Amino acid sequence: MVPLVFWACCNAVLEPITHPLPGNGEHKLLSLRPSSAYAPRMSIPSLRNIPLDTLTFFDATMRQMSFSGAAQELNVSASAVSQRIKSLEQVLGVGLFERLPHGLQPTEAARLYLLEVRPALRRLHAASSRIATRGARRPAGRERRLSIDVLPALASTRMASSLRSFAERFPYVELRMSSSPALSDPERDGFDCCIRYGAGGWPGVDAQLLAEEHALPVCSPGLLRDFGPLDSAAALTRFPLIHDLMPVGWAEWFASVGVSDPPTGGLMFTDSAIALSAAADGLGVVMGRSRLIAADLASGRLVPAWPKELRSPFQYWLVRPRDRADALVDLFVEWLVDEIFI
Incomplete structure (x- = not known):
């Protein structure tokens, strides 16, 4: 009798069907059929076991690279974030983060998962915003209009390039955006909200923290080639320097x-936007504000001249008239966090 042979093909296990031959005890192979006894079994995680808010916890952890940072963003405890991530890893059957002494290191599985999760969450936010915008209760005559005031540098470097995203999220809203370096008062000046850059604590308004900021020296790749390479931070003293009026300047750095x-x-x-443009043109090194230079760093238009960052004493704030509830402004804040201050 021929030995029993199993064939593996296309992730399925096949077993032979044989027929005994008369006289010699041997068998003739007739065909192959799938073997249920040896077929591989895979456990596919059910979406029912992955609550939607757990994906929000994962997205925030990937953005902050720490449980404590994600906890602060989501206004929960760090242990709550840790437990959610652990349960997600158990459901998926893969590790998403390496727990290191000084923070988290995402695994390759986490990076691939984020490419699917983050766009899906944005689509859900966008769909919710479109529906909620239609039903937002606002003063008569302003039901579908959002009037905002934004700092000039932020308007030109980040807001202008994100207007298509705003239109997709809020197709029924007429945006009126003003840009002024002055400290606008939303009640006095007729704005639904303003984006301010400062230390907070302004009287007569409600202020919501949007993002922290850091500063680091940046310049054009050509300037760095001409004056580099640098062997120390002190070597920057021989570069042409560009200054602006922000709270973190060259003296502090x-x-x-x-x-x-x-x-x-x-x-x-x-x-600051003009200062960044001058640096990109090769005229010198400027203290780049992290929220303004992200796109230029990603494109290679600007590069770090030295990797030392300095935390700014100022932050970005959403300011609105005190005690004025506004559903559309609430949705606008969500969009800012998703698109501008991610």
Whole structure:
């Protein structure tokens, strides 16, 4: 009798069907059929076992790269975030993060999962916003109009490039955006809300924290080639420097790296967007604000001149008239966090 042979093909196990031959005890192979006894079994996670808010916890953890950071963003405890991520890993059957002494390291599975999860969450937010916008109760004559005031640098570097996303999220809303360096008062100046950059604590308004910010020296790739390579942060003193009027400037940055009496000359601009444009044109190194330079760093238009970052004492805030409930402004804040301050 021929030995029993199993064939593996296309992830299925096949077993032979044989017929005994007369006289010699041997068998003739007639055909193959799938073997239920040896077929591989895979456990596919059910979507019923993955609550939607768990995916929100995963998205926030990938954005913050820490349980504590995600907890602060979601206004929950760090242990709650840790437990949600652990349960998600158990349902999926894969590890999403390596727990290291100084933070989290996402696995390759987590990075691939994020590519699917984040767009799906954005589509859900967009769909919810479209429905909620239709039903938002607002003062007569302003049901479908959103009037905002934005800082000039933020308007030109981030808001302008995200207007298509706004239109997709709020197809029924007429946006009126003003740009002014002045400290606008939403009640006095007729705005539904304003985006301010400062330390907070303004009287007479409700202020909601949108994002922190860091500053680091950036310049064009060509300038770095011409003056580099750098062997220390102090080497930046021989670069042409560009200044603006932001709270973190060259004096603060050089002090943080132990350089005393740094140079003070160079180009000076009151608008950070213009200062960044001058740096991109190769005119010098500027202290780049993290929320304004993200796109230029991603495209390679600007590069870090030295990797030392300095936390700004100012943050971005959403300011609205005190005690005025506004469903459309609430939805706008969600969009800002998703698109501008991600």
